[in-house]
Amino acid sequence: MQPTKPIDIITLDSAQSVDEDVICGREEPVVIRGFNLGDCLTKWTPEYLRAKGSDKLVKVHRSPYKRLDFRRKNFAYETVTFSDLVKHCSEGSESKDYWYLRSLGEDPRGKDVSDLEKHFPDLFADICIPKVFDEELFFSSVFRITSPGLQLWTHYDTCHNILIQVRGRKRVVFYPPSEALNLYLDGDKSEVLDIDSPDLEAFPKFALATRYETFLDEGDIVFIPALWFHNITALDFSISVNVFWKNLPLDLYDKKDTYGNKDFIPAQLPFTTGQFLLPARVPDNSTCSGITSNLFKRQLRRISTCTRQLNLKGGHHCVLKCAMIMEGVLSKEGKIDQKLLDQFVDRFPDFLQQRVIQYIERCRVVAAGKLDHKEKSCKSYEPLSRCITDAVFNGFRTLDKAAGQLKNLPPTYEDFYLRRMIISLENRLSKISALAPRDNNVHNEQD
Numbered sequence: 001m002q003p004t005k006p007i008d009i010i011t012l013d014s015a016q017s018v019d020e021d022v023i024c025g026r027e028e029p030v031v032i033r034g035f036n037l038g039d040c041l042t043k044w045t046p047e048y049l050r051a052k053g054s055d056k057l058v059k060v061h062r063s064p065y066k067r068l069d070f071r072r073k074n075f076a077y078e079t080v081t082f083s084d085l086v087k088h089c090s091e092g093s094e095s096k097d098y099w100y101l102r103s104l105g106e107d108p109r110g111k112d113v114s115d116l117e118k119h120f121p122d123l124f125a126d127i128c129i130p131k132v133f134d135e136e137l138f139f140s141s142v143f144r145i146t147s148p149g150l151q152l153w154t155h156y157d158t159c160h161n162i163l164i165q166v167r168g169r170k171r172v173v174f175y176p177p178s179e180a181l182n183l184y185l186d187g188d189k190s191e192v193l194d195i196d197s198p199d200l201e202a203f204p205k206f207a208l209a210t211r212y213e214t215f216l217d218e219g220d221i222v223f224i225p226a227l228w229f230h231n232i233t234a235l236d237f238s239i240s241v242n243v244f245w246k247n248l249p250l251d252l253y254d255k256k257d258t259y260g261n262k263d264f265i266p267a268q269l270p271f272t273t274g275q276f277l278l279p280a281r282v283p284d285n286s287t288c289s290g291i292t293s294n295l296f297k298r299q300l301r302r303i304s305t306c307t308r309q310l311n312l313k314g315g316h317h318c319v320l321k322c323a324m325i326m327e328g329v330l331s332k333e334g335k336i337d338q339k340l341l342d343q344f345v346d347r348f349p350d351f352l353q354q355r356v357i358q359y360i361e362r363c364r365v366v367a368a369g370k371l372d373h374k375e376k377s378c379k380s381y382e383p384l385s386r387c388i389t390d391a392v393f394n395g396f397r398t399l400d401k402a403a404g405q406l407k408n409l410p411p412t413y414e415d416f417y418l419r420r421m422i423i424s425l426e427n428r429l430s431k432i433s434a435l436a437p438r439d440n441n442v443h444n445e446q447d
Helices: 046-053 082-091 177-182 204-208 290-305 315-326 338-346 350-367 375-408 411-432
Strands: 004-006 008-011 030-033 057-063 076-081 098-102 138-146 160-167 170-175 211-216 221-224 229-234 238-245
Touching: 046 082, 057 082, 076 082, 082 098, 082 138, 160 170, 177 204, 177 411, 375 411
Parallel strands: 004 211, 008 030
Antiparallel strands: 030 221, 057 076, 057 098, 098 138, 138 238, 160 221, 160 238, 170 211, 170 229
């Protein structure tokens, strides 16, 4: 594991305030101490909050586990009274489970952003929020109440935000956007749940990730830049306020985003549903009979109704060989045209070319060989192989097109999403050789 680096701390004197220059000119997290947050530091006791919130209904995460896992959903959503939430988190209960409130908007369908001033006006009156952005850039303000010991999953947001720690202490661990390739991402979240004792057999690259760490005391504010991964643990009964704002031109943000974590519009192309999945329409192979027809139907059924992704063990040789023939790189006699290969690789963004070459080299090894299938099976397999080939290499071209769109983002954002695209590309190609149900009558190629 890499050594942990500290976060810079700015301590204000009584006459100082926090303005845009203190925060927004920075590209790294920073902790601010000494800002006058108002009466919330003294008023927001459990008794005061229970009196103010009373019977107001809120939706909480409830889990028997101290590490919440959004990917595997090891928690349930429950609606409770605000009073019961505060009582449970501050006093505990016999059930010994963990509760966590991340305030939402009033729309039960989740189409309304959280706004502390609108949804908790009495509490909003108690807190002074730093003026670190223009009002028209405001996105949301989130009220958070957490059981002691609860740890949230590692993720990033696409809005700048500040986390104001009002009660209790929190530990915050950061990973810069440049570490995306080492964090085993699934969307905007890391698959690594235990960041202190990770399973390095499953996640070996995680040990290479640079990490920063800080501890927030009551009254501290931490600036969390957009795209910085963060993992937060409540060390005590915790009350925090999170304020999000848009730091890039407004037309780059998804208007349907209610949490501040949807990818920017130029970055959504390669991650949109269908871009990295098999097309819905597969060439008609109904004229095949017997073994090959059943194989085709089974694969089609799995693709269409289960994962719609690539599930052919050994099929990557067939697919890559087919692709190189379609691109004119590989002749039917098994010879590779180096000039066409260079042109083929040059069509991809510079950042991706080395990865593409690696996959092509794998194909070169098997290019001269014949498919280890019965001739009849191979012929019926070809339409599906061509369909998969189209999907894979359309995925490559999608990346190429998306890389051009990313030019609309700042360089650090562009670099981050190129890394995200590599992750998606690798996941895409790994699906080709993923385990699939074997058919004893159809031989798979050996790696």
